[in-house]
Amino acid sequence: MSTRLATGGRLTDRSDRLEFTFNGKRLTGFAGDTLASALLANDQMLVGRSFKYHRPRGVVASGAEEPNALVNLGTGDRVEPNQRATTTELFHGLSATSQNHWPSLEHDIGALNGLVAPVLTAGFYYKMFIHPRPFWKHIYEPFIRQSAGLGRAPDPEARDPDTYEHVHAHVDVLVLGGGVAGLQAAHAAGAAGAQVLLLEQSPHLGGRAPVDGGTIDGQDPEAWVEATVAALKAMDNVDIRTRTMGAGIYDHGYVLGYERLNDHAPWLAGPRHRLWRIRAGQVVTATGAIERPLSFAGNDVPGVMLASAMRDYLVNYGVAAGDRTVVVTNNDDAYRTAIILKQAGLDVPAILDAREYGGGALAAEARALGIRVEQGRAIAKVQGGKRVTGVAICAQAGAGGLLEEIPCDAVAMSGGWSPVVHLWSHCGGKLLWDDAQAMFRPDPDRAPTGADGAPMLRVAGAANGFLRLGDTLRDAEAQGREAAAALGFTPGAGAAPAAEATEEAPLAPVWLMPQGARDDLRKKAWLDYQNDVKVSDVQLAAQEGFESVEHTKRYTTLGMATDQGKLSNINGLATLSRALGEEIPQVGTTTFRPPYTPISMGAIAGEAKGKLFQPIRKTPLHDWHEAHGAHWEPVGQWRRPYAYPQPGESVHDAVMREVTATRTGLGLLDASTLGKILVKGPDAGRFMDMMYTNMMSTLKPGRCRYGLMCSENGFLIDDGVVARIDDQTFLCHTTTGGADRIHAHMEEWLQTEWWDWQVYTANLTEQYAQIAVVGPKARAVLDKLGGMDLSAEALPFMGWAEGTLGGLPARVFRISFSGELSFEVAVPAHRGRALWERLHEAGAEFGATPYGTEALHIMRAEKGFIMIGDETDGTVIPQDLGLHWAISKKKDDYLGKRAQARSHMTDPDRWQLVGLETLEGGVLPDGAYAVAPGRNANGQRNTQGRVTSSYHSPTLGRGIAMGLVHKGPERMGEEIAFAMEDGETMMRARIVSPVFFDPDGEKQNV
């Protein structure tokens, strides 16, 4: 059984007992424990179930690479799935539950999946997806949904109560990883005078060195780490952040760091996570190496653990994974585990060394301690289900013939080490295969480069393939100095400390154990623990023709789980290369992508949630709207009143009332959000003629014209009324959402194509409040305010005038988007509220009614006016909308003119704008398609049009719609059918003119 020893644990404080629960069971641990070490201390070997087969899974690693020990952490609004127990610091009151099992961890019905394992082999998903849809929908999907998946998402209604933040940092040298290599590199760069930031993902500095032993400068590594950290902290130009992971490295020295501030102490105030957005001149990654498992049958049984992890639990936490541990290895390092276990008084029945030639000095030391060492031996099979009960021994050279069975309750395995090259690969660094150490390591000649074309990233220590302590430190010193020197700093006279570690015999690559393992053994030899990928799956993929490592990855799902294959990657591709009969470097690796380990969505969002999600743009009348019960609609970043429901009134009823009040008396609309762009200069007319499809240069000062803007592709991008202010000045009204975009569009053409034209533009949108005064009483109320002659003679339709209205400086545009007598009055923004209130006061006798965007939409649709974004979708040209009258035929050129002459644009089969009148008076669903006879190649119904706008018109008392219909304008009076959401039910409508109301404009021409 796994247990806490009577003494030991360099990171734990035995005077500080912490209570926590796992699956509701109350357990205790010590301050300094991880959840994994505390679970092991309580003999909780079984911590979860695997993804596909629901196999029992125990802790296998001790750090970020852990594939098995994933738990749901927290309760209520704070529940979070897939948290690694190995990197979760224990705290008082921690609550964790295991994942992926039903009904319980101990008795999981899904383990029956093992019985259907033959159908769940490599390519399962691929093969199933091509089955007929009903088969997938009714048989496979419910089965997979029930049985697969890791963890459970939190309640969708829950809101994360924690806060998160982003922080920006600019440094000379960024060091990622706080093991001895990272510390030494930071010291070298710092001593040269560079501004250094060092990030370490764990709470502790020093990495593996204090566990692995040896001496540095004659000191115990732990003492050296302490002294070096003290020296770094004394340097003003060096900062160290623990619990902060280098998550990803991107272009030009951009690095994301992920700091977990109070996951270990949730009662602390302040943000929970912090996303560091760092710009570094040079980056040094000192991310160490990860031990590889060995591929033998039953290597996933709880109790089988990486040899280094077992050492970590013993030294760091005083926890033994078992009483009797068999060690199996292809290298000398695992002997350290055997020696340490033995020295702690635990039993090590055997070390199985797959190498015929055996180990070096460490092997001699183990033998001297009385440990039985077997060379050329392997594990044929691990015995036990929910925990290890023994191992069957065989010759590594054979197929698995049993030599002996050894009872034990734990297995420590080591297949060698893989440098953590993920960050190097994130930004394009290439790898080379180191045959002697059987590992991929960074190729210094193909480093990621920065803006100046020079390398921006260096790798130091074990991450660079230097696994021995002395080599690690020498490399780290050199990389730190070079990073500083690359930025122009002069490294001093310092040198790497001398370090001693025991000499080691060479590793022998072992990719399958035993090397010729029988079929039944290969089917139980796991590569990817989390996604349940076995040696036999990768071999099957190769057999089925998946030769590329990227294809094999996707076909088998190897390395696609939340651990991104940190343990499985190299073993998987070695298995693939053997199956293909190729060398490992020829097969290559899959691409590592950021983040290194998952980071929280909260950290990515940072402060951008709730009220801070995005800035809200408010018109000068916003507070009035709010005080008068506006039902808001977001339009771009603006908030516009959709309607003003009165107490007891539904939003729909309010909209109907607002339309009727405007059509029969007086409506007032806050139109301040409309874009207002000033175009000025000697060449303004010429420029306007290029921007708009209409002839704008002939517009007379004092007059307005409705204009259309197209992209160079010919598609309609915006519309609005242009007023000519004087000879050299135009004021362009754009759509609410279009102001910034259209201003940028104008600037792009001015700056990059016609830079010799003398034209200036200014976006004045927020400088003015603009109020639409609409309805039969519009003139009457403005006359009451007084100061300007707004009679039909003085200010005809499509004219504008400047003056003083009710004491306020105003521009009055006589334009109409409703078909009513209508004036849009613009005043300086800070006078907007005064004008609005005066209009309500003076208009009270006419029933002045504020109306919102929905009433505006209905009134424009009743008149057949198009709306950008409803009638247009980026594929619609003005000609589709019957707007030929707004396209100048006299002009040689305008943006979009050439495109509109292309054959597809002039195709008479294009869908064109019509009105649609439902036969039974109902309202067509927005976006509904009109069906045509027959079906297309995909078996879908053919279509002949679609609804672009649809409303209930209170004016006409029925549903009205606009739509684009094949040859629509030629088919007036024809009835066509629109499919409802179910695709079967039809709603019939008649094709009519899009102008439903007052076609002769009698209401506005008064």
Add this chain to the structure above:
Amino acid sequence: MLILKCPYCGVMADETELSPGGEAHLTRHGPGSDDTEFEAYLFMRENPRGVHFERWRHAHGCGKWFHAARCTQTLEVFGTYSAQTTRPPQDLLDTISEKRPGWRWRDLA
């Protein structure tokens, strides 16, 4: 996340301040051009592995458009220059020739 120097305001601008504008030095073809010319202008774009000329706008800065020459493979930036030109400055072309002997991009080399 590139960093480009805005040649107008001199700021070393983070990519979050910039908006991309696609390939540089296109020649506009309007009414009167034939379909092939117009198609080339509107749709046909270089997609090189190596030296490339692009348009960028210092959108969240001074608002000016400018040109950048960079390597799409290594992300090395050779230089940025004014938007008001139909051809990169000669000294920039010389710099690129030094760093990437034998490079070609459309009719530039």
